Amino acid sequence: MIAREDPQSPLEMHTHEFSEIVIITGGSGVHVADGDQWVLSAGDVFVIGGDRPHHYVDTDHLRLINVLFDSDSLEMPLQDLATLPGYNTLFHLEPAARQRHQFESRLRISSADMHEVCRLVDCLENELKMRERGFRFIAMATFMQLVGHLSRCYGRTKNLDSQSLLQIAEVIGYIEKNYSKPISLDELVDISGLSRRSFSRVFESSMGCTPISHLIELRISRACELLKNTERSITEIAFDVGFNDSNYFARQFRKILNVSPSTYRQSAINPGGSIASVD
Structure with a gap:
């Protein structure tokens, strides 16, 4: 969903069900979230999670574009995007650091990059509005272009x-x-x-x-995928995801998910029980 505010009036504190890519296209204002405040101006871009209360104050002809998306249900193939530093920083590290009140900086893009970002947003908005045949495919492809372009922009930052x-x-x-x-x-x-x-x-x-700890959690997450989608043995899966000791793998698996690998696999094959997941 695309929401344009031209201008953005001062708002009461609010939350959204979705995450937002916020693109400041003009004017100025102050963004307030959990007691923290940041001055905004044209070219600023940041991502905020849907569960974080926020609002805008002291706005002066503030113009912005909100690109709302559900990161949990959005089936976007990341391919090699997850290895791009700018992507991990803009969409994961920076929002998390900001939520811990430990980060005030944000991405600022050039006028040329802003032109390209607005072009992609226009294309995305048009596809979602017209809903012609194949619009979901083209909208997803355009959104991926937007995410990729912003990620590359972040990778070039000098801040x-x-x-x-x-x-x-x-x-x-x-x-x-x-x-x-x-x-x-x-x-x-x-x-x-x-x-x-x-x-x-x-x-x-x-x-x-x-x-x-992050490495171990990632390995356990990948192991969960293999347990659900393959018939490889638990020992084979342990080695596949980087563990060189299947017993240590089983201990770490239980420590993180509170179930054994075999129980997790059985629950995945025969749904009905409640099992944890690795975020």
């Missing part, structure tokens, strides 16, 4: 605060691509370009967990 998140995003992309291989903390520190202490501090403040 120092954003750069620290991009360094963490570089690590997350590496983990996404290589989770099935042996990965050490020292290796991740080297990739980040930060000191060991700074890397651990920035990663935990951004992700809410340690780097190794």
